[in-house]
Amino acid sequence: MALIKDILQTMEYGPSPESNDHIIAWLGQHEVGFGHFIDGKFTDPAVGASFEVTNPANGAALARVALGTADDVDRAVAAAARAFKSWSKLSGHERARHLYALARHIQKRDRFLAVLESMDNGKPIRESRDIDIPLVARHFYHHAGWAELIESEMPGHQPVGVCGQIIPWNFPLLMLAWKIAPALAAGNTVVLKPAEQTPLTALAFAEICREAGLPDGVVNIVTGEGETGAALVGHPGVGKIAFTGSTEVGRIIRRATAGSGKKLSLELGGKSPFIVFDDADLDSAVEGLVDAIWFNQGEVCCAGSRLLVQEGIAEKLYAKLRARMQTLRVGDPLDKSTDIGAVVSTEQLERIGSLVAKGKQEGADVFQPSIPMPAKGCFFLPTLMTGVAPASTVATVEIFGPVLVAMTFRTPDEAVALANNTRFGLAASVWSENINRSLDVAARIKAGVVWINATNLFDAAAGFGGYRESGFGREGGREGLYEYLVPDHGKPAKGKQAARPVLNAAPSSMTAVAVSSDAIDRTAKLYVGGKQARPDSGYSYAVVSPAGKTAGQAGLGNRKDIRNAVEAAAMAGNWGAATAHNRAQILYYIAENLSARAAEFEARLRSMTGASAKDAATEVAASIRRTFFYAGFADKHDGAVHSTKSRHVTLAMNEPFGIMGLVCPDEAPLLGFVSLVMPTLAAGNRVIAVPSARYPLAATDFYQLLDTSDVPAGVVSIVTGETSGLARMLAEHDEVAALWDFGSAGGTGPVETASAGNLKPVWGGGMRDWASPDSQGREFLRRATQVKNIWVPYGE
Ligand code: NDP
Numbered sequence: 001m002a003l004i005k006d007i008l009q010t011m012e013y014g015p016s017p018e019s020n021d022h023i024i025a026w027l028g029q030h031e032v033g034f035g036h037f038i039d040g041k042f043t044d045p046a047v048g049a050s051f052e053v054t055n056p057a058n059g060a061a062l063a064r065v066a067l068g069t070a071d072d073v074d075r076a077v078a079a080a081a082r083a084f085k086s087w088s089k090l091s092g093h094e095r096a097r098h099l100y101a102l103a104r105h106i107q108k109r110d111r112f113l114a115v116l117e118s119m120d121n122g123k124p125i126r127e128s129r130d131i132d133i134p135l136v137a138r139h140f141y142h143h144a145g146w147a148e149l150i151e152s153e154m155p156g157h158q159p160v161g162v163c164g165q166i167i168p169w170n171f172p173l174l175m176l177a178w179k180i181a182p183a184l185a186a187g188n189t190v191v192l193k194p195a196e197q198t199p200l201t202a203l204a205f206a207e208i209c210r211e212a213g214l215p216d217g218v219v220n221i222v223t224g225e226g227e228t229g230a231a232l233v234g235h236p237g238v239g240k241i242a243f244t245g246s247t248e249v250g251r252i253i254r255r256a257t258a259g260s261g262k263k264l265s266l267e268l269g270g271k272s273p274f275i276v277f278d279d280a281d282l283d284s285a286v287e288g289l290v291d292a293i294w295f296n297q298g299e300v301c302c303a304g305s306r307l308l309v310q311e312g313i314a315e316k317l318y319a320k321l322r323a324r325m326q327t328l329r330v331g332d333p334l335d336k337s338t339d340i341g342a343v344v345s346t347e348q349l350e351r352i353g354s355l356v357a358k359g360k361q362e363g364a365d366v367f368q369p370s371i372p373m374p375a376k377g378c379f380f381l382p383t384l385m386t387g388v389a390p391a392s393t394v395a396t397v398e399i400f401g402p403v404l405v406a407m408t409f410r411t412p413d414e415a416v417a418l419a420n421n422t423r424f425g426l427a428a429s430v431w432s433e434n435i436n437r438s439l440d441v442a443a444r445i446k447a448g449v450v451w452i453n454a455t456n457l458f459d460a461a462a463g464f465g466g467y468r469e470s471g472f473g474r475e476g477g478r479e480g481l482y483e484y485l486v487p488d489h490g491k492p493a494k495g496k497q498a499a500r501p502v503l504n505a506a507p508s509s510m511t512a513v514a515v516s517s518d519a520i521d522r523t524a525k526l527y528v529g530g531k532q533a534r535p536d537s538g539y540s541y542a543v544v545s546p547a548g549k550t551a552g553q554a555g556l557g558n559r560k561d562i563r564n565a566v567e568a569a570a571m572a573g574n575w576g577a578a579t580a581h582n583r584a585q586i587l588y589y590i591a592e593n594l595s596a597r598a599a600e601f602e603a604r605l606r607s608m609t610g611a612s613a614k615d616a617a618t619e620v621a622a623s624i625r626r627t628f629f630y631a632g633f634a635d636k637h638d639g640a641v642h643s644t645k646s647r648h649v650t651l652a653m654n655e656p657f658g659i660m661g662l663v664c665p666d667e668a669p670l671l672g673f674v675s676l677v678m679p680t681l682a683a684g685n686r687v688i689a690v691p692s693a694r695y696p697l698a699a700t701d702f703y704q705l706l707d708t709s710d711v712p713a714g715v716v717s718i719v720t721g722e723t724s725g726l727a728r729m730l731a732e733h734d735e736v737a738a739l740w741d742f743g744s745a746g747g748t749g750p751v752e753t754a755s756a757g758n759l760k761p762v763w764g765g766g767m768r769d770w771a772s773p774d775s776q777g778r779e780f781l782r783r784a785t786q787v788k789n790i791w792v793p794y795g796e
Contacts, residue, residue: 013329013337018125020334023116026204033064034199036072036223037206039079040216043072051225053200056122056378057333057342065199068224070231073191076220077237080162080189083217088159088187096147099185101212103140109208110137113201117173118333120200122342122378123296125334135458136177139476142460143181146481150186153478157485159187160263161239164232166253167202168245169195169344170299170400176202178475179242180219181460186484188240191220193232195245197344199223233257240484243267244301247398247424247469247759254756259749265473265483266759267301267465269398270426273419274304274455275441277412278313280431284453286320289404290339292429292455294328294382297343298402301470302427304455306395307406308418314408318386325369325382332374340402343378352380352401359385359394359405390421398424412437416444423758425467429455435792442790443653448474451791459644462789463652468737472761472786477642477652479787489774500745501544501694503722508542508550524554524700526561526720529568530713532703535721536560543697546610554696557721562688562729565717569659569686570735572714576656576684580635583682587631589709590678595624597705601698605670608695622771623674629776630678637683637781647795654785656684657737661730663723663751665742668770669695673702675770675780676740677716683784685738688717688730692743696720724750731755731762740764740783 002014033045049067054060066072087095106113113136114129123132150157163183167175172194183190194202202221209219222228226249233241233256240263243253250268257264274292276285292304309317333341343349360366364385373379383403388395394405409415419428419441427449432438435452442450448466451457458464463474474480523540525532535555543551555561575583594601598620605616642650660680665672669692680687691699699718706716719726724744730736731754739755741748741764748764755762763783768775 016336017332018115018334018336020115020119022112023119026112027063030063033066034203034223035066036068036076037203037219037221038072038076039083039220040210042206048072051196053120053197055119056344057374058377062119063200065203065223068193068222068228068231072222072224073228073231073235076191076222077162077235079217080191080220081237083215084159084161084189087189087215087218090187092147092149092151095185095187096144098212098214099140099144099147099181102208102214103137103144105208105212106133106137106140109204110134113173113204115334116204117201118341120198121169121172122333122344124338124341125336126338127296132171132174135460136173139177139181139460143185146182147185150481154481154485156488158488160484160486161188162237163188163190163240163242163484164235164238165190165192166229166232166241166243166245167192167194169198170296170301172198173201173205175244176205182475182481183242183484184218186481188484189218191222191232191238193222193224193229196223196225230256238262240264242473242483250471250759251756254759255753258752258756259747261765263483263486265465265475266471267473267475268469268471268759270301270303270424270466270470271306271396271398271422272302272304272424272427272429272447273306273308273445274429275415275419275431276307276309276313276317277415277432277434277437278310279433281433281453282313282317282320285317285431286324288429288431288453288455289321290324290328293404294340294402295456297340297380299344299348299400300456302449302456304427304429305399305404307404308409308415309406310415311408311410314406318384318406321384322367322369325367325384326371328369328371328382330371330373330379330381340382343380343401346378348400349378349380352399352403355394355397355399355401356383356385356403359388359392362389362392362394364388364392364394364405390418396422412441416441419445423469426470427451439790447788448786449789449791452793454791454793457645457648457791459642459650461642462644462650462791463787464789467786469759471759474787478640479782482782487774487779489772500724503541503556503693505539505541505556508544524552524697524720526555526557527700527703527706527716527718528561528565529571529717530707533561533564536564543608543695545608551608552697554700554720557690557719557726559729561719562726562733565688565719566659566733566735568714568717569688572686572712575686575712575715576658578684580684583684584631584634586710587627587634587678587682590705590711591624591627591631593705593709594620594627598624601670601701604698604701608697609669618771619668619671623671626671626674626776627678630682633679633781634682637778637785639787642789644791647793649792649794651790651792653788653790654683654781655788656785658685659736660685660687660784661727661736661739662687662689663727663730663739663741663743663764664689664691664699665767665770666692666694667767670698671770672742673699675775676742679776679780680784681715683781685784686715688719688736690719690721690723690726690730690743693721693723727751728754731760732757734758736760738763742768
């Protein structure tokens with residue numbers, strides 16, 4: 001054995017294994033295998049198929065676990081539906097007591113859960129003990145608080161019902177907590193499917209639910225594989241799906257839930273930039289990189305896996321990094337001095353290896369330290385790839401392993417361009433001693449979380465989630481809770497949508513609405529880039545009133561018109577950067593001009609829809625009020641500064657999506673249009689609006705108001721035509737970041753399916769009472785923005 005005086009010379013770490021006796025004993029008690037946890041009881045493991053769960057660090061079998069079938073899912077959903085009746089009726093305080101009890105019991109079992117997690121997943125005990133499990137308890141405590149406060153803080157909302165939750169293997173218990181805690185706080189019940197590689201802490205959690213006295217059926221856990229998850233996604237009794245995992249499966253789930261009315265939140269992959277400027281504290285940045293990409297073996301959706309370093313300091317940083325890599329310890333996850341544990345499975349190990357080989361083939365320089373490696377088990381050396389081209393495979397796909405790829409940049413603009421050169425948008429880390437520069441870059445990066453001079457910080461009080469193909473919806477914080485609530489008026493208004501008109505370019509056989517002899521025939525064109533534009537097709541269709549008279553002509557827009565509108569919107573990016581005050585002024589101006597031309601719009605509504613004079617006047621007046629409402633709100637949809645960690649400010653910014661598509665309803669052709677366009681503009685988005693196909697002329701008259709109200713060119717485009725087709729084109733366009741569809745035939749199903757390619761959030765649904773106060777307010781502003789959390793540490 002080494003003498004202490006020698007150790008003090010070398011500072012070598014000796015072995016420091018964590019005992020796993022308690023876990024071995026617990027697994028021994030479950031030697032016959034684990035059944036599903038349904039209605040507060042474990043099902044009989046002897047019934048049905050099962051699969052083996054192994055320890056990736058040594059290949060040892062840990063347990064046998066039931067393979068969930070559609071029947072199992074069905075029974076679990078039925079149990080959750082039964083439990084929902086009473087759970088959702090409990091007062092917030094009563095639910096808070098349950099969540100508090102869960103948090104306490106998790107804390108009392110923290111060492112047990114940490115060791116079990118490390119054995120099941122392969123992550124170092126240091127991380128499961130100091131990061132995963134404390135955050136699990138924190139989530140339950142935080143949401144015990146929300147359960148208590150929900151009635152006063154989120155009035156007018158109710159739980160969704162039964163939530164189906166599907167989680168991956170990288171943070172098994174933490175992902176469970178991120179899903180279950182907010183769902184329960186909001187009054188929902190859940191059926192959760194853990195990943196097949198790592199179901200054991202979820203099963204231990206099931207036992208904790210019993211131990212803590214959680215009512216039966218509130219939490220149900222069905223183990224299994226992809227098909228089990230698919231059965232849960234497809235189950236008609238489920239009101240919401242929350243998924244974390246790969247973008248590919250996220251797409252499958254988007255398609256599978258399209259048109260079902262299920263709420264959906266997707267937390268998917270990432271390829272997050274780690275940007276180091278030449279004035280950064282390089283030693284800190286190196287430690288940051290260790291936490292960014294070698295934490296959890298790099299199996300982290302928000303891992304800082306793309307190092308972007310300013311050219312002048314690149315070689316210096318790489319040298320420091322290589323030296324630090326040489327001191328990383330790869331090995332037994334249960335050893336307290338291990339930095340990098342085992343990758344979750346042999347499949348994942350092979351995937352990482354093949355991607356690194358591909359990087360080499362594509363010309364990258366690969367560095368791996370010469371450090372001891374365990375003789376067996378799923379281990380991968382920490383890897384640095386330099387000289388990587390931005391378009392190469394390793395720079396673009398999520399490797400999900402301990403592999404860092406590095407590129408250089410010269411200017412902050414170039415850094416931002418490289419950072420945003422990805423289809424993902426989950427997280428970013430910015431390193432500079434210049435706070436002005438850091439915040440500027442943070443604001444310009446398209447990602448849900450940005451850490452300044454820090455990385456991989458999480459807290460239950462701050463929402464977490466992505467932009468673009470990293471998914472939508474947030475977990476944690478206030479915004480995370482809304483994912484598990486629906487407004488009381490959330491159900492579509494009763495009534496049947498009228499059959500869609502067939503839009504035909506042939507001359508109408510209907511007689512025209514009588515026009516006064518001095519009126520000049522006016523053709524409504526499209527409105528693109530601040531100008532009236534003929535439709536690309538060259539076709540128009542007759543707009544026919546309910547009385548069967550032709551009220552005018554509108555253009556038949558097509559894909560090219562949508563593309564032109566998006567191009568014009570892309571050039572109008574300053575709109576989001578304008579002050580909210582400035583946007584408010586323009587909205588007030590629109591309202592002023594609408595008021596001045598109220599009579600004209602009333603006449604249009606009457607001739608087009610056959611509305612009475614009173615109803616037309618009411619709709620125009622409501623449209624003016626609504627425009628005022630959002631002008632007033634433009635500078636009041638504030639973000640927040642969250643109370644997360646000490647000596648940090650966590651800024652939750654409500655950022656506009658960018659370019660939004662709005663498909664407007666037939667009911668209330670003017671008020672519906674205004675109700676969608678105004679909140680999105682107030683929030684700083686640029687808009688491509690598709691007016692009601694049946695009654696488009698109030699919206700096309702509107703461009704005269706836009707022209708005279710100082711609305712910059714490209715901020716609003718109006719494309720008339722067949723709404724369902726145009727909605728699909730907006731859904732498919734990569735530059736359209738979010739879509740509201742209140743006007744497609746047959747609901748949002750087809751556009752949700754079409755949106756699976758780029759995974760934009762889609763919101764909409766059936767008929768609404770647009771005159772109701774429920775059709776305006778914060779819900780619309782929340783849907784017009786996405787929260788970006790910027791973490792700024794302070795202190796020396
Ligand atoms: P998946 O996305 O396949 O798995 C995530 C969860 O979804 C698991 O519980 C899985 O079940 C389940 N699932 C799989 N298919 C379906 C389906 N059709 N319907 C419903 N649920 C389904 O990730 P993998 O585990 O296969 O990992 C593949 C790659 O994904 C990784 O290499 C990594 O790049 C990325 N990944 C990203 C994560 C992130 O957080 N960003 C997390 C995990 C993986 P089962 O476990 O049985 O397959």
